[in-house]
Amino acid sequence: MQPISTDWLVSFSKIFYVVSELTIFLPLVVAFRPGRNLAPAFVPLRWFCVARLVLFVLSELAKRLLHYNIALLHLGTLLDSLLLGWLFYNFLASATIRYWLRLAGVAFVAFAFADSLLISGLWQRNAYTVALQTIGLLCLSLLYFEQMLRSVRHVEPKQDPMFLVSVGVALYYAGTVGLYLLENMLIAAKLLDDIWLMFNVSSVLTLILYGFLSKALLLVPSSDSTSVSEAYSQ
Numbered sequence: 001m002q003p004i005s006t007d008w009l010v011s012f013s014k015i016f017y018v019v020s021e022l023t024i025f026l027p028l029v030v031a032f033r034p035g036r037n038l039a040p041a042f043v044p045l046r047w048f049c050v051a052r053l054v055l056f057v058l059s060e061l062a063k064r065l066l067h068y069n070i071a072l073l074h075l076g077t078l079l080d081s082l083l084l085g086w087l088f089y090n091f092l093a094s095a096t097i098r099y100w101l102r103l104a105g106v107a108f109v110a111f112a113f114a115d116s117l118l119i120s121g122l123w124q125r126n127a128y129t130v131a132l133q134t135i136g137l138l139c140l141s142l143l144y145f146e147q148m149l150r151s152v153r154h155v156e157p158k159q160d161p162m163f164l165v166s167v168g169v170a171l172y173y174a175g176t177v178g179l180y181l182l183e184n185m186l187i188a189a190k191l192l193d194d195i196w197l198m199f200n201v202s203s204v205l206t207l208i209l210y211g212f213l214s215k216a217l218l219l220v221p222s223s224d225s226t227s228v229s230e231a232y233s234q
Contacts, residue, residue, distance in 0.1 A: 009197060010196045010197065013196040013197055013199060013200050013203075014196060016200060016203045017196075017199060017202075017203050018060075019203075020202075020203035020204070020206040020207050020210075021052075021056045021203075021206060022056075023206070023207055023210045023211075024049055024052050024053045024056070024210055025053070026210055026211075026213075026214045027045075027049045027210055027213040027214040027216075027217050028049045028050070028053065030214050030217040030218055031045070031046040031049060031217050032046070036222060037222045038217075038220060038222065039220055039221050039222060041090040041091065042087070042090075042161070042217070042220045044083045044084070044086040044087040044090070045083075045087050045165065045213065045216070045217065045220075046217075047083055048079075048080065048083040048084060048087070049213065051076070051079045051080070051083060052076075052080070055072055055075065055076045055079070058072055059072045059073065059076070070122055070123060070124065070125070071116075071122050073125065073126075074112070074116045074122065074126045074129070077112065077126060077129050077130055077133055078109065078112045078129070080133070081108060081112075081133045081136065081137070082105065082108075082109070084137055084140070084169060085101065085104075085105055085108075085136070085137075085140065087165070088101070088140040088141075088143070088144060089101050089102075091144065091147075091162050092140070092143055092144065092147060093147060094147075097143060101140075104136065108132065108133075108136065111128075111129065111132065112126070112129045115128045115129045116129070125180055125183050127180065127181050127183075130177060130180045130181065131177060131181060133173065134173045134174065134177040137169050137170075137173050138170055138173065138174060140166075140169075141166040141167075141169050141170040142170075144162055144163070144166045145163075145166060148160070148163060159219060160219070161216040161217070161219040161220050162216070164212045164213075164215050164216040164219070165212065165213065165216045167212055168208065168209045168210075168211070168212025168213055168216070169209070171205060171208055171209070171212075172205045172206070172208065172209040175201065175202075175205045176201075176202050176205055179198055179199060179201060179202050182198070183195060
């Protein structure tokens with residue numbers, strides 16, 4: 001008895017991946033819609049969406065033309081981390097946390113370069129940086145949740161843009177870290193089809209992330225950075 005072919009499922013997975021990544025246009029349209037003056041404190045979120053789209057396009061072009069895009073994936077990990085870290089920095093009120101976050105940012109950049117150039121190399125996924133990224137972003141999300149609980153503001157969580165961002169970030173990075181850590185092993189074993197099947201999970205989580213970001217950007221107030229940051233730190 002011949003094994004059941006999964007070629008159609010692999011083809012579907014590749015299309016689903018592209019579709020999920022292109023849904024980044026949803027939060028981008030919200031962030032750049034005419035007549036909207038996005039609060040400066042949320043600008044890192046706008047640039048996060050821009051960076052995701054640009055790097056996706058460049059990565060796909062490099063994969064097809066050069067048959068190599070690992071360096072761009074490494075860069076994506078670094079930019080995602082820095083832009084989201086900057087966003088959380090704007091809304092975490094504790095001076096101590098903000099101080100340590102600045103130091104952590106410098107240390108993360110140094111480690112990311114070391115991982116790309118010396119540890120993992122530029123021919124496979126920077127697994128150590130991805131793991132560190134996930135730990136850091138989950139910690140930032142939890143810190144924001146704690147700040148919300150201690151806040152005197154009476155705002156429904158579903159009406160708080162940063163709460164929605166934190167939930168989306170936590171779900172996405174916690175859900176995808178295992179996939180990225182396994183990717184190098186599957187490539188080494190030449191199980192490329194298995195990677196595509198596995199990344200259906202990543203595509204679903206990408207849709208969830210961009211959905212949360214779109215909703216968050218719809219709720220972002222149009223005001224100066226001082227008033228916004230003060231409101232979130234009370």
